[in-house]
Amino acid sequence: MRYNQPLPIATNTPMLSFVEENYLKAIYHLSEAGKRPVNTNALAEEMKTAPASVSDMIKRLSEKRMVDYQKYRGVNISEKGKIKALHVIRQHRIWKVFLVEKLNFQWDQLDEVAEQLEHIKSPLLFQRLDEFLGFPKFDPHGDPIPDENGQLIEKRKDPIAQLPVGTAGIVVGVNGSSASFLKYLDKVGISIGTRLQIVDRMEFDGSVDITIDGKKTITISPTVAENILLSEA
Amino acid sequence: MRYNQPLPIATNTPMLSFVEENYLKAIYHLSEAGKRPVNTNALAEEMKTAPASVSDMIKRLSEKRMVDYQKYRGVNISEKGKIKALHVIRQHRIWKVFLVEKLNFQWDQLDEVAEQLEHIKSPLLFQRLDEFLGFPKFDPHGDPIPDENGQLIEKRKDPIAQLPVGTAGIVVGVNGSSASFLKYLDKVGISIGTRLQIVDRMEFDGSVDITIDGKKTITISPTVAENILLSEA
DNA sequence: TAAAATATTTAGATTAATCGAAATAATAAT
DNA sequence: ATTATTATTTCGATTAATCTAAATATTTTA
Incomplete structure (x- = not known):
C-alpha cells in the first residue's frame, strides 16, 4: 500500500516507510545492547512479528543499503542505517520531552504516542520544536537526544x-x-x-x-x- | 501493507487507515462545498489519484458504512463518516494552532505538517493539546474547530x-x-x-x-x- | 431518440507488508 | 561424525492501495 507520505525534503537518505524506520530502530537498539549481528528471531520478537516477515524486510533494507546482511549470518546496521535510526530516535525523544514538559504526560503514557509522532517528516517541525523546548539534551527517561547529525553525547547516568x-x-x-x-x-x-x-x-x-x-x-x-x-x- | 497503528482506544467508530481518513475528509469537504453527491472525478482530482482508485476506495468505505454509495450515482458521507471526518478536521486544526502559536510557523508551511499530524491516534494527546492551547475555537485560517463530538459552531467570518x-x-x-x-x-x-x-x-x-x-x-x-x-x- | 461525449466501473497487475508451512542451513548433542 | 535441535529462509497466499486499459453507464447534443 502507498503511504501518501510527503516527498522527502532532502533526499540524502532515501525515504523509508514507517515500518522500515521501526525495523531500523529495533536493529539499532538490539545491536547496541547485544553487540554484533542481530539475529532474526530476536528481531521478530522485538517487532512482534513472524521470523518470515523479518527475513523479507531485512532483504529490502539490505537492498537499500541500510543494513549489511548475509544469509543465516544475522544483520548489522550500516552507517546510513545508523544515521536514519538515530534520526528517528532523536524525534522520538524530542516528542517525549514535549509530552512531559508541556502536556504533563506521565512516564507510562509516553511511548505509545511518541512512537507515532517520531515518524512525522518535517525538518522544520523538529528544529522549531527543539528550540521551543530549549534544546533539551536528555529525554524524560534520561536517555540522551542525538543531534541533527546523529551525534549522541553519551553521559553516565x-x-x-x-x-x-x-x-x-x-x-x-x-x-x-x-x-x-x-x-x-x-x-x-x-x-x-x-x-x-x-x-x-x-x-x-x-x-x-x-x-x-x-x-x-x-x-x-x-x-x-x-x-x-x-x-x- | 499493515499499518502497525496502535489499536483503537474506543472502538465506537472502527479504526480507519490514514488513507481512508483522507478520503473521508475530502468527501466531507467536497459535499460541504458542492452540496449533494460527490462525483468520482472530483474526488480523484482532490485526492490526486486515478478515478479507478476512487471507485475501489469508495466501495470499501461503503462496506464500512462510512459513506452511502450507489454505482454511477456518486457518494454521500454517512453520519458515522461525518463524525470521523470532523474528528480528523478537529485534529488538523488543533495542530495548526499549535504550529502557529507555539512554533511560529507561517501560514503556508502549515498544511504539509498538519496533514501528517492529524492522523495521530491518541485521545489523551488531543485533550491535553487542546488544553495547552487554551481550547481554541478557530484555527489560524479562521476555520472553526469542531469539538470532540464533531459539533462545529459555524460563525460568519x-x-x-x-x-x-x-x-x-x-x-x-x-x-x-x-x-x-x-x-x-x-x-x-x-x-x-x-x-x-x-x-x-x-x-x-x-x-x-x-x-x-x-x-x-x-x-x-x-x-x-x-x-x-x-x-x- | 440516437449518436457523441463524458463519467464511472470492472478487470487484471503491481507493490509493501504480512503470514503459515515447508525446506534448508547452522549449531548442539550424543 | 552423525543425528537431533533450533534458527532461518523460501514458497505461496493474503490484504490495502494503487494503476492502466477496457468495458459500461450516463448525460449531452444534435
Whole structure:
C-alpha cells in the first residue's frame, strides 16, 4: 500500500516507510545492547512479528543499503542505517520531552504516542520544536537526544544511591514510572534538569540528604535514591 | 501493507487507515462545498489519484458504512463518516494552532505538517493539546474547530471591507498567506483573537480606520481590509 | 431518440507488508 | 561424525492501495 507520505525534503537518505524506520530502530537498539549481528528471531520478537516477515524486510533494507546482511549470518546496521535510526530516535525523544514538559504526560503514557509522532517528516517541525523546548539534551527517561547529525553525547547516568557524598549533578531521568512516585517528585520539586547535590548518606539504611537547586535540603529514602538518575554537569 | 497503528482506544467508530481518513475528509469537504453527491472525478482530482482508485476506495468505505454509495450515482458521507471526518478536521486544526502559536510557523508551511499530524491516534494527546492551547475555537485560517463530538459552531467570518462602520469583532483569520502581509499584521499588533472595531471608512478609496484591542487606532488599506476576517463576538 | 461525449466501473497487475508451512542451513548433542 | 535441535529462509497466499486499459453507464447534443 502507498503511504501518501510527503516527498522527502532532502533526499540524502532515501525515504523509508514507517515500518522500515521501526525495523531500523529495533536493529539499532538490539545491536547496541547485544553487540554484533542481530539475529532474526530476536528481531521478530522485538517487532512482534513472524521470523518470515523479518527475513523479507531485512532483504529490502539490505537492498537499500541500510543494513549489511548475509544469509543465516544475522544483520548489522550500516552507517546510513545508523544515521536514519538515530534520526528517528532523536524525534522520538524530542516528542517525549514535549509530552512531559508541556502536556504533563506521565512516564507510562509516553511511548505509545511518541512512537507515532517520531515518524512525522518535517525538518522544520523538529528544529522549531527543539528550540521551543530549549534544546533539551536528555529525554524524560534520561536517555540522551542525538543531534541533527546523529551525534549522541553519551553521559553516565547513575542512581543517587550509587554516587558518593558530595557529588552534584543534574537529574536526567528516573527508573520506573509509578504515578505515585512521579507525584512525590513533583511535590518535592524535582524534575528533569533539576540540579541536586548529595550532602549526606545515613549508613544504617541508605537514606540520603540532598540539596535541591542549591536551595532546600531534604532527606530521601533509599528506594527514591535508587530511582533518581543523575548526570555530572 | 499493515499499518502497525496502535489499536483503537474506543472502538465506537472502527479504526480507519490514514488513507481512508483522507478520503473521508475530502468527501466531507467536497459535499460541504458542492452540496449533494460527490462525483468520482472530483474526488480523484482532490485526492490526486486515478478515478479507478476512487471507485475501489469508495466501495470499501461503503462496506464500512462510512459513506452511502450507489454505482454511477456518486457518494454521500454517512453520519458515522461525518463524525470521523470532523474528528480528523478537529485534529488538523488543533495542530495548526499549535504550529502557529507555539512554533511560529507561517501560514503556508502549515498544511504539509498538519496533514501528517492529524492522523495521530491518541485521545489523551488531543485533550491535553487542546488544553495547552487554551481550547481554541478557530484555527489560524479562521476555520472553526469542531469539538470532540464533531459539533462545529459555524460563525460568519467576513472581511473587514464588507462590514459596516461601527462593527466590532474578533480576528478569526486571514485570506492568503504572503510572508510580508503576515509581517505587517505582526508589526501593527494584529493576530488571531485580536479584538477590532471599525471606526471609519473612507468612501473614496475604501481605506478603513480600526481600533485595535480598544487601544490604538490605525488606518488600513482596502487590500488589507479585504484580507482580515472578523467574527462577531 | 440516437449518436457523441463524458463519467464511472470492472478487470487484471503491481507493490509493501504480512503470514503459515515447508525446506534448508547452522549449531548442539550424543 | 552423525543425528537431533533450533534458527532461518523460501514458497505461496493474503490484504490495502494503487494503476492502466477496457468495458459500461450516463448525460449531452444534435
